[in-house]
Amino acid sequence: MSARENIRKSVRFEVFKRDNFTCQYCGAKAPDVVLHVDHINPVSKGGDNEIINLVTACLPCNLGKSDRLLSDSSALDRQRAQLEDLNERREQLEMMLAWRDELQSFNEDTVQLIADRIGARLPGHSVNEHGKSIVRKWIKKFTVEEILDALDIAAEKLSTSPDNEEVNDCFEAIPRICVTRRLPEVKQRILYARGILRRRIYVNESQVMALMNKAVEAGLDVEELIEYAKQVRNWTEFRSEMEEIANG
Numbered sequence: 577m578s579a580r581e582n583i584r585k586s587v588r589f590e591v592f593k594r595d596n597f598t599c600q601y602c603g604a605k606a607p608d609v610v611l612h613v614d615h616i617n618p619v620s621k622g623g624d625n626e627i628i629n630l631v632t633a634c635l636p637c638n639l640g641k642s643d644r645l646l647s648d649s650s651a652l653d654r655q656r657a658q659l660e661d662l663n664e665r666r667e668q669l670e671m672m673l674a675w676r677d678e679l680q681s682f683n684e685d686t687v688q689l690i691a692d693r694i695g696a697r698l699p700g701h702s703v704n705e706h707g708k709s710i711v712r713k714w715i716k717k718f719t720v721e722e723i724l725d726a727l728d729i730a731a732e733k734l735s736t737s738p739d740n741e742e743v744n745d746c747f748e749a750i751p752r753i754c755v756t757r758r759l760p761e762v763k764q765r766i767l768y769a770r771g772i773l774r775r776r777i778y779v780n781e782s783q784v785m786a787l788m789n790k791a792v793e794a795g796l797d798v799e800e801l802i803e804y805a806k807q808v809r810n811w812t813e814f815r816s817e818m819e820e821i822a823n824g
């Protein structure tokens with residue numbers, strides 16, 4: 577009797593879900609392969625059917641690990657095995673679909689939660705369906721924590737009764753803040769300096785980052801750079817100062 581007949585269907589489903597429907601030995605995924613549940617500690621050595629002792633494995637890996645040998649079976653045996661295989665594939669496809677539905681509803685809950693939090697931070701506004709479709713894209717790239725942190729940062733800049741434009745700017749700032757916060761601290765500070773420059777003077781967009789990066793690499797303290805960005809009078813002056821520092 578094979579292991580998969582011993583283990584309850586619901587337990588197998590839980591093991592497959594935990595392992596993302598992927599063989600934990602070789603990385604093969606359903607439905608490319610038929611998956612089995614393998615005992616980490618074999619039954620013959622006292623292993624039980626608790627989830628903690630179970631792992632997802634494809635057939636070759638499962639056989640390779642077990643002490644069972646492929647018998648030289650008759651044509652009838654092989655046919656029966658193929659039929660079992662087909663049933664197993666069908667069952668696993670159904671499991672995968674159910675799993676996707678579960679993930680989908682989980683994602684929708686997450687989208688709703690984020691939309692609610694955004695609405696709470698933007699008095700008099702709420703996230704409409706279009707907004708939610710954008711949030712759906714965010715959660716593929718960023719963690720919920722990153723998004724909520726970015727929301728807090730973006731919302732700090734809002735006035736007490738923000739108009740539509742302000743609210744849209746805040747919303748659009750969220751993914752940008754998520755990206756920026758993943759950058760190393762120095763990089764974030766250089767971007768901050770660029771923001772200051774942009775607000776104050778004309779900035780050559782194709783040169784500004786490279787110039788500042790080089791100057792910082794050459795030893796310019798990034799906080800000094802920020803102070804300089806707050807007082808430099810024009811782009812030409814800024815560029816020559818950065819070049820001078822970069823060229824030592």
Ligand SMILES: [Zn+2]
Binds near residue numbers: 599600602633634
């Ligand atoms: Zn495998």
